Amino acid sequence: MLRGGAYDDALPPKGYALQTLDRLSYSLSRPRVYASAGDGRSTGEFVPWFCLQGGGGGVMGALLWSGHWRMEARYTPAGARMALGLSNFEHLLAPGGALQLPRALLLGFSGDLDEAANALRVWELRYLAPPIPENWPWVQYNHWYAYEGDIDEARLLAEAEIAARVGCEVFVIDDGWFAGRRPDSYVSWWGQWREDRSRFPSGLWGFGERIRQLGMRFGLWVEPERVDMQGEVATEHPEWLAARDGVPITRRWGDEIAGHLCLGNPDVQDWMASEVVRVVHEYGVQWLKWDYNMGYAAGCNREDHGHQAGDGHYAHTMGLYRVLATVRESCPGLIIENCASGGHRADLGMLTHSHIQWLSDYTHRAASCRRHVQGAGYYLPLQWLNAWVLEGADAYEFRSRMGGALGISARLGSWSQQQLELLARGIAEYKAVIRPLLSGHRSLLSSPWHEGWDVWQLCHPRSGEFTILAFRDPSAISSVRVAPRSISPEEDYILMNLDTGESFQMHGKGLLEISVARHASVLLIGKLVS
Numbered sequence: 001m002l003r004g005g006a007y008d009d010a011l012p013p014k015g016y017a018l019q020t021l022d023r024l025s026y027s028l029s030r031p032r033v034y035a036s037a038g039d040g041r042s043t044g045e046f047v048p049w050f051c052l053q054g055g056g057g058g059v060m061g062a063l064l065w066s067g068h069w070r071m072e073a074r075y076t077p078a079g080a081r082m083a084l085g086l087s088n089f090e091h092l093l094a095p096g097g098a099l100q101l102p103r104a105l106l107l108g109f110s111g112d113l114d115e116a117a118n119a120l121r122v123w124e125l126r127y128l129a130p131p132i133p134e135n136w137p138w139v140q141y142n143h144w145y146a147y148e149g150d151i152d153e154a155r156l157l158a159e160a161e162i163a164a165r166v167g168c169e170v171f172v173i174d175d176g177w178f179a180g181r182r183p184d185s186y187v188s189w190w191g192q193w194r195e196d197r198s199r200f201p202s203g204l205w206g207f208g209e210r211i212r213q214l215g216m217r218f219g220l221w222v223e224p225e226r227v228d229m230q231g232e233v234a235t236e237h238p239e240w241l242a243a244r245d246g247v248p249i250t251r252r253w254g255d256e257i258a259g260h261l262c263l264g265n266p267d268v269q270d271w272m273a274s275e276v277v278r279v280v281h282e283y284g285v286q287w288l289k290w291d292y293n294m295g296y297a298a299g300c301n302r303e304d305h306g307h308q309a310g311d312g313h314y315a316h317t318m319g320l321y322r323v324l325a326t327v328r329e330s331c332p333g334l335i336i337e338n339c340a341s342g343g344h345r346a347d348l349g350m351l352t353h354s355h356i357q358w359l360s361d362y363t364h365r366a367a368s369c370r371r372h373v374q375g376a377g378y379y380l381p382l383q384w385l386n387a388w389v390l391e392g393a394d395a396y397e398f399r400s401r402m403g404g405a406l407g408i409s410a411r412l413g414s415w416s417q418q419q420l421e422l423l424a425r426g427i428a429e430y431k432a433v434i435r436p437l438l439s440g441h442r443s444l445l446s447s448p449w450h451e452g453w454d455v456w457q458l459c460h461p462r463s464g465e466f467t468i469l470a471f472r473d474p475s476a477i478s479s480v481r482v483a484p485r486s487i488s489p490e491e492d493y494i495l496m497n498l499d500t501g502e503s504f505q506m507h508g509k510g511l512l513e514i515s516v517a518r519h520a521s522v523l524l525i526g527k528l529v530s
């Protein structure tokens with residue numbers, strides 16, 4: 001089982017952490033229950049995913065669903081029994097009627113968990129995820145951790161010029177761009193997605209053009225499912241709000257209250273799709289970050305939305321899929337970044353409609369970023385797993401965010417020339433060495449005995465080239481011996497240390513001794529001896 005992606009600053013982090021149940025130590029009589037978060041977001045607590053292992057292989061399963069779900073794990077004398085599906089759900093089906101239930105996947109595998117995840121990610125890229133562009137994932141700049149919502153055109157353009165110079169490929173304006181947005185409010189004017197000309201005198205289209213001239217793509221954040229209860233949308237269309245037993249479903253931020261639109265209502269679907277398409281076309285958006293900071297709890301049970309009383313949360317999720325499909329159809333080539341307060345809705349249902357996943361709002365500690373990517377990589381393609389560099393300007397910090405999609409969120413204008421050169425070198429290293437291997441095989445070579453070490457191996461799917469990235473935390477032992485995988489045991493390999501330029505030879509079935517300084521990393525590139 002995997003924990004979900006809720007914000008946590010613990011170490012080791014709880015986010016995307018594996019949880020195991022051992023048949024020998026687990027009672028046969030009690031089922032263990034895992035579920036979506038109480039607010040309805042699919043991965044706030046756990047991920048709807050499991051892996052059963054034994055006898056040199058196993059079965060991996062997942063629900064492709066972005067709303068309420070429940071999973072029961074139980075051991076019986078006949079073996080393990082897993083039940084996974086919708087929860088808190090009632091729908092009266094008329095004779096002859098049909099209902100589309102969430103899809104589920106089952107993957108039988110031989111080998112271990114890494115080999116199962118490698119197979120799953122290949123399958124997802126081929127059959128589930130939207131097509132991805134070349135040189136994916138693009139290195140992203142996002143201003144959020146540098147300035148939050150305190151942004152304007154001049155400030156962001158100054159950052160954009162530096163971001164382009166160090167090698168960023170997309171520049172994303174996060175929350176803070178729309179008219180009426182107050183720095184002290186996370187509610188006011190939500191739902192009215194119009195540009196703020198007082199902050200962006202050239203308009204967002206003009207700003208995006210400047211970004212494109214700098215050689216990057218232009219990205220923009222939105223949160224379409226949430227509205228200001230005092231705002232235009234909620235006051236003009238109170239019938240669009242999700243409600244439970246006659247009371248609107250809300251979330252409080254300080255003294256203010258945000259409402260939740262119900263996408264079980266086809267009118268709301270149509271409005272949201274056309275409004276998001278307008279934002280994309282009018283502002284020249286190439287990358288749309290879709291946030292979702294509140295859930296619908298038990299779900300809407302209004303009688304005038306077209307859904308039934310017991311299936312409001314189901315209807316909202318199906319409506320969301322329809323809106324996302326419409327937006328993608330109307331905006332060919334648009335990249336969609338999935339975000340829900342970080343990883344609260346990071347499931348395989350959203351994977352079918354998005355190109356990248358903001359993993360966790362806790363992107364501060366290097367070791368946490370590595371563990372998040374390690375765990376989430378068991379069920380999502382590595383290219384989806386986005387973490388950002390904040391302030392630490394050294395190779396250890398940069399590489400700790402390279403297990404998936406690399407991003408930067410810092411005041412680059414205050415970095416020294418030397419720090420910016422290091423960052424540019426790190427981004428170039430990512431593009432040349434790591435990124436081409438993200439669609440290949442990943443093996444975690446570190447073991448529980450190597451506490452404080454994270455050792456990853458990424459292998460090219462065809463050429464046999466591979467990379468080993470090793471990280472040593474301050475408290476860890478000084479060196480480890482690891483056994484590289486997915487390479488031929490009969491061949492010799494030459495390994496080059498990218499930092500020192502030194503090379504050495506290794507046999508395919510030999511052990512590799514890795515030794516690095518405290519709080520440092522090493523990047524080795526391996527090739528067959530020709």
Ligand SMILES: [Zn+2]
Nearest residue numbers: 262264300305
């Ligand atoms: Zn409803």
